[in-house]
Structure formats: C-alpha cells, structure tokens
Amino acid sequence: MTTLRHILFCLGWLLYCTPAFAGSQQVLFIDTLPRQFQIPSHFAYADPNALKGGSLRLSASGSFDSFNPYIPYGVQAAGVSLTTGTLTAASRDNPFVQYPYVAEKFEIAKDNGWIIFHINPKACFYDGHPVSADDLVFTFNTLMTEGTPRYKQYYKAVDHIEKVNPLAVKFVFKEKNNRELPVIVGQLPVLPAHWWKDRDFTKASLEPPLGCGPYRIKSFRTGYTVELERVKKWWGKDLTISKGRYNFDSVIYNYYRDRTVAGEAFRAGEFDFIVENTAKNWVHDYTGPAFNQGLINRLELKHSRNAGMPGFYFNTDRPLFADRHVRQALALVFDFEWTNKTLFYGQYTRCNSFFSNSELASTGLPTEQEAALLLPWKTHLPPELFTSAFVTPKSNGTGRIRTRLQKALSLLKKAGWQLKDGVLSNASGTPFTFELLLRSGSLERVALPFRHNLKRLGITMDITMADTTRYIRRTRDHDYDMIYATIPQSDHPGNEQRNYWASTSANTPGSRNWAGVSSPAVDDLINKLIGAQNKLELLTATHALDRALLWNYYVIPGWYSPVDRLAYWDKFGIPQTRPKRGVDIFSWWVDPTKDQRIQNSAYRSGDAGR
Incomplete structure (x- = not known):
C-alpha cells in the first residue's frame, strides 16, 4: 500500500492538525492523540487471521415485535444493529476515536460549524444498491420528523443537512465550537431511501430490514429466536473496524422470559456466552461438572469504565x-x-x-x-x-x-407528612403509597428489605414485576x-x-x-x-x-461491579490482546477442535441453531 499523508480533524483538546498514515483513512476524535497517530489496519484486540465460520448463540429477554428500532413503537428485536452501518464507528480501546465506516473521509470547519462526510464508494446495501448522499439526507430528515423523540433531542444542534454531491453530505450546526457535534453526527445510522420509499416508516414491522451492515436477518420466530447470517461479500470487510471481527457465519439470539431462566438455559448449553449481572448467581450457579471439566469457563475482568x-x-x-x-x-x-x-x-x-x-x-x-x-x-x-x-x-x-x-421521619415531617397509627399520611389524610416498577427478579430480593424498612415509617411500596415489553412501554411513557x-x-x-x-x-x-x-x-x-x-x-x-x-x-x-463477570462454553478462539473497555465478542471466533469437544460431551444440549 502506498503511504499517503492525510489530516486528522481535531475535535478535542488539540488545537493543531495531526498527520496520520494508513492509505486514505482519517479519524475523528475527542481527546489527545500522539502527533504521529498511526491508524491501525485492524483493532489491537482483533486477529485478522481469525477463522470464519460456526455460530454464536446469545440470549435476549422478553419478546419482540419489530425490526424497526428507530420509532417510538414496538419492541425491537435483538441484533438489529448488526444490519445497519453508521458513518463512523468506535473501538473498545478508545471511545473518543471514530474510525471510518460508511464515510471514508471528512472535512470540518475550523470553528466546528459544519462537517462534510464523504461516503465510501464501495458502501452498498444488501441488494447491491450503492449508499448515496440521498440515503443520508433521507435518514437524517426521517429520524428527525418520524423517529423516536430522542433523535430530535440528540441532533437538536444540527441546523440542516445538505447534499454536496452524490457521495458527500454536509451537516450544518446551529452551534459553533461544539467539539462533540461532528462525532455525534458520525454515529448516524444509514438507511436506504429507495427501500423505504414504498413503506411506512412510522409502523412497527417484522419485515427484515435492508441494511449495509455485516449481518442480515436470515430467519426468526416472534418471541423465540432471531437468526442473522454473515454477509459473505460484505463491502466493509477490509475496514479497520472489521478486520478480524464479525467472524461467525450466524448469530442467533434465543429469547427467555427472564434472566433466571436464561441462566439455566446457558448451563444446559442452549447458548454460548453470558454476562452475569447478579452476584448471588455468580457465586452459586456457575459450578458443576461442565465447569470442572473446562467445558465452561468463568472469567472476571477488571474494568475502568465510567459506571454512571x-x-x-x-x-x-x-x-x-x-x-x-x-x-x-x-x-x-x-x-x-x-x-x-x-x-x-x-x-x-x-x-x-x-x-x-x-x-x-x-x-x-x-x-x-x-x-x-x-x-x-x-x-x-x-x-x-x-x-x-x-x-x-x-x-x-x-x-x-x-x-x-428517625432522621428520615424528620425530613418527611418537614415536607408535611405525619406518622399516625403506623401509617404515614399528608394533611388531607392521604397515605404515602407508591409503586416500584421492576423487570428483573434479582432486583425484587433487593427491593423487599427496602420495602420492609419503608414500612417502619408507615410507607407502603408496592412492587410490580413487568415483562420486558410492558416495562419498555411504561418507561418509554414515563408511566411509573x-x-x-x-x-x-x-x-x-x-x-x-x-x-x-x-x-x-x-x-x-x-x-x-x-x-x-x-x-x-x-x-x-x-x-x-x-x-x-x-x-x-x-x-x-x-x-x-x-x-x-x-x-x-x-x-x-x-x-x-468493578469487574465484568463472564461465562462461556469453551468453543472459541480468543485474541491474546483484550479490549481496555470490556469484551468484544465479535472479535472471537469458533475453534473447530474445541467446538467438537463440546459437541461430544455429555453436558451439551440445545443444539438448535448450529
């Protein structure tokens, strides 16, 4: 590859331009990078020689009724994001650096008042239709007018989008010197205008979407499973973000009504990888013959992520x-x-x-x-x-x-509440009663002692367990x-x-x-x-x-938790270098020898989807 000199557009604390060397690539970033930042050919935690093939089986909770994640209706299916490309993409080593994806080059105003994205001419949708500036204009305007309200909030500082030429668009900002805005618009998904022309964007739909990402929907059973297949001749396979990643021929999401059932299904071999969020489960449930024989591995990875x-x-x-x-x-x-x-x-x-x-x-x-x-x-x-x-x-x-x-009761009295005959009431005699809305059974056992303590103050807390669909709808409407x-x-x-x-x-x-x-x-x-x-x-x-x-x-x-608690069936090849900010399961691959050992074991079941 001929080495060319290009510009890194500085969106962060640097006030100078930084040269980079890697063909025709550029990056956007919001942090200090070395003056001679070398754009890698692949992420450090991905192996470009990783084997392709096999399946990755994951779990999802509740149910789904839509493949359209961009509207305020319906419950989106797991894995839909794998079908969609964005203008830029981040790594798990440095979230501040945005690498080329659908956009291969950028131009940015000195005052950050606008940015122009140049589309990779190789980028295309599954039907072979090339990604164009018209698609980006359609995507942005549609999300702002018909998408879920969060898009209006997220992109409110964008004044408008302009088509510069068939492969370039310009985002003009209402604000100048907002160093994050170019990165935010770089996260815009890319939707096909020609496909949506005859469809109602505002309706939840189970029609598999036309995308430009590394996977596409192959099959599904509503409420039970979604299977995606790798796009064999995917246009983006040689990008920095892709080399050594997206190695599985199929990605299958099996749905379970709650995490307790999902945990049992994992240990029975119905899916391959789980992140355990419940301390009790981690201590008691991840033991047994399959663990003792190394068929299932446990891993605790310390992280330094902002916990929010x-x-x-x-x-x-x-x-x-x-x-x-x-x-x-x-x-x-x-x-x-x-x-x-x-x-x-x-x-x-x-x-x-x-x-x-x-x-x-x-x-x-x-x-x-x-x-x-x-x-x-x-x-x-x-x-x-x-x-x-x-x-x-x-x-x-x-x-x-x-x-x-006692201190809590004093504060409640200051707010006009009085405890009488074991009931906390306000001046009009209305008792202090409220509902805690939950969707996880593991949280209920935390809430019960909390409820007991509240009862000592005369407060009644009703605990409502909602399935995923109902929980999403109520929280989306702020109905709690x-x-x-x-x-x-x-x-x-x-x-x-x-x-x-x-x-x-x-x-x-x-x-x-x-x-x-x-x-x-x-x-x-x-x-x-x-x-x-x-x-x-x-x-x-x-x-x-x-x-x-x-x-x-x-x-x-x-x-x-200061550590990520992971468990997985030992069927994978895993890069030696781990991401700094958590696991990237899509940089793993299926090791045929390991997989065969598991297939031959007495503990493996749930072979559907292989």
Whole structure:
C-alpha cells in the first residue's frame, strides 16, 4: 500500500492538525492523540487471521415485535444493529476515536460549524444498491420528523443537512465550537431511501430490514429466536473496524422470559456466552461438572469504565416525589451496606456520583471554578451544595438503621407528612403509597428489605414485576412512580446529557430523563459542559452538574461491579490482546477442535441453531 499523508480533524483538546498514515483513512476524535497517530489496519484486540465460520448463540429477554428500532413503537428485536452501518464507528480501546465506516473521509470547519462526510464508494446495501448522499439526507430528515423523540433531542444542534454531491453530505450546526457535534453526527445510522420509499416508516414491522451492515436477518420466530447470517461479500470487510471481527457465519439470539431462566438455559448449553449481572448467581450457579471439566469457563475482568448512575429513580412529575426532602428521606431508608453484605456477597461498590468510577465524579466541596458556575443559580440549588460534601448514607451492615429512620421521619415531617397509627399520611389524610416498577427478579430480593424498612415509617411500596415489553412501554411513557434504572456515562459527556437531564426532555416519551428533571440551573450546567473548550473546563462543568443532581436526590444511588463477570462454553478462539473497555465478542471466533469437544460431551444440549 502506498503511504499517503492525510489530516486528522481535531475535535478535542488539540488545537493543531495531526498527520496520520494508513492509505486514505482519517479519524475523528475527542481527546489527545500522539502527533504521529498511526491508524491501525485492524483493532489491537482483533486477529485478522481469525477463522470464519460456526455460530454464536446469545440470549435476549422478553419478546419482540419489530425490526424497526428507530420509532417510538414496538419492541425491537435483538441484533438489529448488526444490519445497519453508521458513518463512523468506535473501538473498545478508545471511545473518543471514530474510525471510518460508511464515510471514508471528512472535512470540518475550523470553528466546528459544519462537517462534510464523504461516503465510501464501495458502501452498498444488501441488494447491491450503492449508499448515496440521498440515503443520508433521507435518514437524517426521517429520524428527525418520524423517529423516536430522542433523535430530535440528540441532533437538536444540527441546523440542516445538505447534499454536496452524490457521495458527500454536509451537516450544518446551529452551534459553533461544539467539539462533540461532528462525532455525534458520525454515529448516524444509514438507511436506504429507495427501500423505504414504498413503506411506512412510522409502523412497527417484522419485515427484515435492508441494511449495509455485516449481518442480515436470515430467519426468526416472534418471541423465540432471531437468526442473522454473515454477509459473505460484505463491502466493509477490509475496514479497520472489521478486520478480524464479525467472524461467525450466524448469530442467533434465543429469547427467555427472564434472566433466571436464561441462566439455566446457558448451563444446559442452549447458548454460548453470558454476562452475569447478579452476584448471588455468580457465586452459586456457575459450578458443576461442565465447569470442572473446562467445558465452561468463568472469567472476571477488571474494568475502568465510567459506571454512571444506576439506582432507584424517582419520577418527580409525581406530586408524591416533587419535594426534595421526601426524596432525601427515602434515600436514608435504603441500607446498601447490609444489602451488599447479605445479598451481594460484598461484590459491589456504592455509586457516589452520576459519573461513578471516573475522574468526572465530584468530591469534597466545590472548587473555586465550580462555584463560579454554580453561584449564579444559588437560589435554585440546595444550600447544602455550597457548604457540605455529598456522601451517600452509610451503615455498619447489621441492618440496624434506627437513627437514619428517625432522621428520615424528620425530613418527611418537614415536607408535611405525619406518622399516625403506623401509617404515614399528608394533611388531607392521604397515605404515602407508591409503586416500584421492576423487570428483573434479582432486583425484587433487593427491593423487599427496602420495602420492609419503608414500612417502619408507615410507607407502603408496592412492587410490580413487568415483562420486558410492558416495562419498555411504561418507561418509554414515563408511566411509573419509581424504577431501578441506569444512566450510562462515557468519559467524555456531552450532548447526550440533554436527553438525561434537560427540561426539554422531562416529559418527552422515549427520553432517558427518568427522574423528570426540569431545572434552569441544570439546563445551564449542561450547556456549559457541552461548550467546554478544554479538559479542565469539561471536568469543572461535569463536577458542577454532578453536584446539582446529587443534592437534589433525584435517585437513590445504586451500585456497580468493578469487574465484568463472564461465562462461556469453551468453543472459541480468543485474541491474546483484550479490549481496555470490556469484551468484544465479535472479535472471537469458533475453534473447530474445541467446538467438537463440546459437541461430544455429555453436558451439551440445545443444539438448535448450529
């Protein structure tokens, strides 16, 4: 390959252009890269000599009724993302670097006011129709007008999209110097305008989609299984993002009604790989002859990912949870230390931030720079924010939290609630009753002791278990009092924060503003975060936003595991180099010798899909 000199467009803390060497490739990035950044021919955790063939069988929960994941209706099938290409794609080593995918080259304004994507002329859909600028214009405009509302929120800073030529489009931004916007639009999926011309985009459909990704839908049984097949002459097989990846001839998702059933099915050999999220299961269920004989491997991988904020989210649109003192009181009632010791076998760490396990988490008192962002909104923020360090309540793990319950009752009285004859009621005599909506049986055993402690304060918490379909519909409509959910975070927060916390997303169906946050102070801090021009400004704004969210008690902080717990049937070849940010199962491949050993074993069953 002839070595050519090209430009890396700097979207992060670098203010100069950086040369790169790798044919005609470029990358977009939001972080410091070496001046002589070498674009690799393949990801470090992928083996370009990996064998192709065999099957990967995975699990999915609940059911599905649609292959259209872009609308606010229906429950999308697992694996649909494998059928769709995006303009750019990230690695699991550095999420800030976006590599070429459907777009092979980029042009960007000095003030980040626009970006032009040049489409790879090899890119085509399954029917051979080449990807064009018309497809990108159709995709963007359709998602903004007919897609799920989160697209309007996510791409709200895009003013419009222009067709430059048949293989180039220009995104013009409403904001300048927003260094994340070019990366955000690089994540745009690419949909075929000619295929959708005679179809209703707004309807949930089980017609297999026409895509340009590495896999396509081969067959399915609604509610039971989805099988995808590898596109043998896929146009993108030689890209950096693809070499040594997407090695399985088929990827099969088997559906189970809950994770308990799925765990049993895994150990019976019905599928190949599982990420175990329940500490109790990891301790007790991953043992036996198949493990002893090395047919199933267990693996714990320590990670350094931003854990975000899992927890019990209050829906502040409900009058019951509109008062911050009420939310603070209930946060005192949840005894994490006892839960971790008794139910989790000490395997979890408490979240202390909306950006837990990262340098983005606020600590101690606000710095001078943070205070400068917070003080203009002093009347809108809790006074404790400026005088005290936020800490989650801690117990000795014995379950004796009488002092905390007394403090909680005091806060509830301040909010107008009184305990009489064992029932907590407001001035009009309405008892304090609410519903916790869950979809995981493993969370119910955590919620039951929490409910017991609430009952000691005269509060009734009803626990509702919903199947996946019902849960998705209710959370999409924000139809709940409280849920246990996770707000994920990257190491470079940006425009997605509007979907999590902005007033404009508080009542938007499909948004992740689970708590219904609607605060001018939070809105301003989000804008400061998005507009950060260097790392110090980003850290300062993120810390300030974190403090505003924490002190408003929008969530009872949950927990995270510092390791990924994986189990898999030993049929795979695995690259020696592991990703820095979690497992990439699509860089694995089937080792025929290992697979045959498992096939010959007495413990393997569930051979459907092989």
